Amino acid sequence: xxxxxxxxxxxxxxxxxxxxxxxxxxxxxxxxxxxxxxxxxxxxxxxxxxxxxxxxxxxxxxxxxxxxxxxxxxxxxxxxxxxxxxxxxxxxxxxxxxxxxxxxxxxxxxxxxxxxxxxxxxxxxxxxxxxxxxxxxxxxxxxxxxxxxxxxxxxxxxxxxxxxxxxxxxxxxxxxxxxxxxxxxxxxxxxxxxxxxxxxxxxxxxxxxxxxxxxxxxxxxxxxxxxxxxxxxxxxxxxxxxxxxxxxxxxxxxxxxxxxxxxxxxxxxxxxxxxxxxxxxxxxxxxxxxxxxxxxxxxxxxxxxxxxxxxxxxxxxxxxxxxxxxxxxxxxxxxxxxxxxxxxxxxxxxxxxxxxxxxxxxxxxxxxxxxxxxxxxxxxxxxxxxxxxxxxxxxxxxxxxxxxxxxxxxxxxxxxxxxxxxxxxxxxxxxxxxxxxxxxxxxxxxxxxx
Numbered sequence: 001x002x003x004x005x006x007x008x009x010x011x012x013x014x015x016x017x018x019x020x021x022x023x024x025x026x027x028x029x030x031x032x033x034x035x036x037x038x039x040x041x042x043x044x045x046x047x048x049x050x051x052x053x054x055x056x057x058x059x060x061x062x063x064x065x066x067x068x069x070x071x072x073x074x075x076x077x078x079x080x081x082x083x084x085x086x087x088x089x090x091x092x093x094x095x096x097x098x099x100x101x102x103x104x105x106x107x108x109x110x111x112x113x114x115x116x117x118x119x120x121x122x123x124x125x126x127x128x129x130x131x132x133x134x135x136x137x138x139x140x141x142x143x144x145x146x147x148x149x150x151x152x153x154x155x156x157x158x159x160x161x162x163x164x165x166x167x168x169x170x171x172x173x174x175x176x177x178x179x180x181x182x183x184x185x186x187x188x189x190x191x192x193x194x195x196x197x198x199x200x201x202x203x204x205x206x207x208x209x210x211x212x213x214x215x216x217x218x219x220x221x222x223x224x225x226x227x228x229x230x231x232x233x234x235x236x237x238x239x240x241x242x243x244x245x246x247x248x249x250x251x252x253x254x255x256x257x258x259x260x261x262x263x264x265x266x267x268x269x270x271x272x273x274x275x276x277x278x279x280x281x282x283x284x285x286x287x288x289x290x291x292x293x294x295x296x297x298x299x300x301x302x303x304x305x306x307x308x309x310x311x312x313x314x315x316x317x318x319x320x321x322x323x324x325x326x327x328x329x330x331x332x333x334x335x336x337x338x339x340x341x342x343x344x345x346x347x348x349x350x351x352x353x354x355x356x357x358x359x360x361x362x363x364x365x366x367x368x369x370x371x372x373x374x375x376x377x378x379x380x381x382x383x384x385x386x387x388x389x390x391x392x393x394x395x396x397x398x399x400x401x402x403x404x405x406x407x408x409x410x411x412x413x414x415x416x417x418x419x420x421x422x423x424x425x426x427x428x429x430x431x432x433x434x435x436x437x438x439x440x441x442x443x444x445x446x447x448x449x450x
Contacts, residue, residue, distance in 0.1 A: 013064050013065045013315065013316070014065065015065035015066055016065070019062065019065055019066060020066075022045065022049065022071075022072075023066055023070050023071050023072075023368070023369065024369070025041070025045075026042070026045065026071035026072070026074065027071050027368060027369070027373055029041065029042045029074075030042075030071060030074070030075075030076060030375055030379050030380075031373065031374070031375055031376070033376065033378070033379075042074050043074075045073065045074060046073050046074035046102050047102060047230065047231050049072060049073045049074075049100070050073040050074070050100040050101045050102055051100075051101065051232075053072055053073050053099075053100035053354075053355075054099060054100055054101060054354065056312040056314075056350055056351070056354060056386065057312050057313060057314055057315065058072075059072065059077070059079070059100075059354065059355070059384050059386055059387055060312075060314050060315065060386065060387065060390060061314075061315045062077070063077075063079045063387055064315055064316070066369070067368070067369070067370075068080045068387075069366050069367055069368045070368055070369075071368065072100065072382060073100040073101075073382070074102075074380060075100070075357060075379075075380040075381060075382040076366065076368075076375055076379055076380070076381050076382065077381075077382045077384055077387075078366060078381065078382075078384075079384050079387040079388075079391075080391065080393070081388050081391040081393060081394040084383060084384060084385065084387065084388035084391075084414065085388065085412075085414075085419050087356075087358060087381070087383045088356075088383060088385075088388075088414060088417060088418055088419050088422075088423060088424075088426075089418075089419055089422050089423055089424055090424050091125040091126075091127035091128040091424050091425075092124065092125050092128055092356075092357075092358040092359075092424070092426060093124040093125070093128040093129050093358055093359040093360075093361050094121065094122050094123060094124045094125075094134075094357070094358065094359060095122060095357075095359055095380070096108060096119075096122045096230075097121075097122075097357045097380070098121060098228070098229075098292065099353065099354055099355040099356065099357070099382075100354075100355055100382065101229055101230075102229075102230040102231075103122065103228050103229065103230055104228060104229065104230045104231075104233050104234070105117075105122075107227055107228050107233055108122060108228065108288065109255075109281070109284035109285050109287060109288050110280075110281050110284045110285075112248065112251070113252075113284075115281065115284075116281075117133075118133075118137055118277065118281045118282075118284065118285045119285065119288055120134060120137060120138060120141070120285065120289070121292075123137065124359075125424060125425060125426070127424070128358075128361055129361070132275070133275055134425075135425065136273065136274050136275035136277065137274065137275065137277055137281075137282075137285065138425075138429065139273065139274060140271075140274035140277045140282055141282065141285070141286075141289075141429060142429055143274075144263055144264060144267065144282065145201050145202070145263055145282075145286065146201070146429045146430055146433060149263070150200050150201055150433055151432060151433065151436065153199065153200045153203070154200055154433065154436050154437065154440070158199060158206065159196065159199065159200060159440075162192060162195055162196045162199070162206060163192075163196075163440055163441060163444050164444070165192070166188075166189070166192040166441065166444070166445070167444045167445055167447075167448045169181060169187050169188050169192070170188075170445050170448055170449075171448055173187065173188055175188075175306070175307075175308075176307070177307065177308055177309070177310070178308065179308075182303055182306075182308040185216050185220045185221055186216070189299070189302060189303070189306075189308075190216065190220050190299065191212070191216060192441075193295055193298060193299055193302075194212055194215050194216045194219065194220070194295070195212055196437065197290070197294055197295065197298075197433075197437075198212070198215060200433060200437075201263070201286075201294070201433070202257075202258055202261035202262070202263050202264075203261060203262040203263050204257070204261055204262075211257060214250075214253070214254070214257075215254060215257070217243075217250075218247075218250045218251070218253075218254055218291070219290060219291050219295050220295070221242075221243075222242045222243045222244065222247060222250070223242050224247065224250070224251070224287075224291040225291045225292050225296060226242070226244070227244065227247050227248075227251065227291070228288060228291070228292060251284075251287050254287045254290075255280065255283040255284045255286075255287050256283070258282075258283040258286050258287065259279055259280055259282075259283035264279055264282065264283070267279040267282070293428070293430070294430055294434075296352070297352040297353065297428075297430075297434060298352075298434050298437065298438060300350075300352040301343065301346060301347050301352050301434075301438060302438060302441065304324065304346045304347070304349075304350050305324060305328065305342065305343055305346045305438065305442060306325065306328070306442075306445065307323065307324060307325040307328075309350070310323075311324070311349050311350055312349075312350055314390070314400060317400040318400070319349060319400045319401075322349075322401070322402050324342075324346050324402065327342060327402060327404065328342065328442065328446055328449075329446070329449065329450070331442075331446060333442075333443045333446045333447055336439055336443070338404070339439045339442050339443055339446075340435060340439050341404040341405065341409060341410070342404045342442065343435065343438050343439065343442060344404070344409055344410065344413050344415065345402060345403065345404040345406070345409060347389075347413075347415040348389045348390075348409070348413060348415065349389075349390075349400075349402065351385055351386045351389055351414075351415050352415070353385060353415070353417065354384070354385060354386040355382050355383055355384045355385055355386065356382075356383040356385060356417055356426075357380060357381060357382055357383060358380075358381050358383060359378060359379070359380060359381070360375065360376070360377055360378060360379040360380075360381055361377060362377055363375065363376050363377055364379075385414045385415065385417070388414045389413070389414055389415065394412070416428040416431040418431075
């Protein structure tokens with residue numbers, strides 16, 4: 001179903017002095033990274049603007065006033081669909097960043113205990129740098145955790161019971177915007193994600209209340225994701241905000257739970273094909289993956305699809321006036337593909353992951369602010385996934401409207417760090433698990449709504 005609301009005529013916007021000043025300084029600073037002003041001021045901009053740019057409307061507004069290419073949070077942004085498509089399907093050199101946010105390198109697994117870096121998002125592709133740690137560690141993850149067995153568990157009796165319990169919670173709990181079904185962490189959406197994903201991925205017992213309580217506390221109540229953010233994490237830990245004074249110990253406890261899980265019972269220590277990854281290293285890697293990705297992406301997308309979060313108020317658009325649940329209520333819930341497309345369209349209009357990044361392995365030239373600009377090897381380049389999903393030159397005049405049946409939605413969707421199913425080996429390894437779960441949930445809860 002396509003929105004019948006006509007698109008607003010898009011006016012012309014002028015960049016503010018702040019927009020222009022930030023853009024121009026970062027262009028210069030990235031071209032002259034060794035200058036003292038670059039070294040002093042750029043880290044401040046990276047920290048502050050990096051947090052601001054994590055808002056869904058920020059990059060869209062920047063593109064609107066500065067053009068498709070600009071600088072943001074210490075990175076060069078190339079926002080045209082073709083450039084993003086190329087970046088997502090090419091090998092990438094990486095550093096310690098999450099989208100626009102700088103990460104605390106010494107908090108990443110397993111560097112936080114003096115070991116080697118096993119954090120997949122910060123590891124480069126072999127073709128880009130020559131190191132194959134990313135490929136080896138990802139292979140280990142897929143062989144033991146994100147595999148056919150996890151997909152099979154999604155269809156067994158325990159997984160079905162968890163979805164039935166979620167449907168019962170949906171009936172019993174208030175489930176409007178910001179209400180208990182979405183906000184509480186002992187029942188409802190958050191608790192379901194903890195129990196369901198830890199069962200599907202690790203085969204942990206969802207009825208083990210003490211374990212599930214602990215994992216809920218770490219990943220949601222104490223907002224464990226923030227442990228990895230540069231600057232923010234140190235402040236939280238120093239002043240024990242959100243209980244982060246003990247967060248490092250809790251991460252080690254969670255890693256022990258994962259390490260002793262049934263799926264790792266027959267782990268082959270020091271295998272050459274995994275570059276000698278140990279059971280403990282894999283468990284530590286999974287603590288970060290669960291906090292940053294597995295328990296955040298589906299949380300966000302489910303909230304969007306089920307009406308907890310209004311769509312972003314993109315500047316000059318009427319997207320925030322769209323209520324996705326109107327389309328949910330008209331879906332053919334017996335048609336899984338229609339439900340899947342509905343979820344993909346929700347994530348197109350509000351991507352759970354707004355961006356990725358890469359490091360330039362050669363000098364490159366791009367047009368910014370009407371001039372050719374050349375940047376040196378080592379420059380950080382933002383891959384603005386959300387801008388690719390909202391590029392009117394590709395998606396057409398209905399880009400900011402809701403249309404789950406739009407042409408090319410599946411083959412060109414960028415929401416899983418890929419273009420459809422195309423990537424250079426960095427497509428989200430949990431894509432199938434996440435989509436299967438969200439389809440099952442959307443069907444089950446859609447039926448009890450009616």
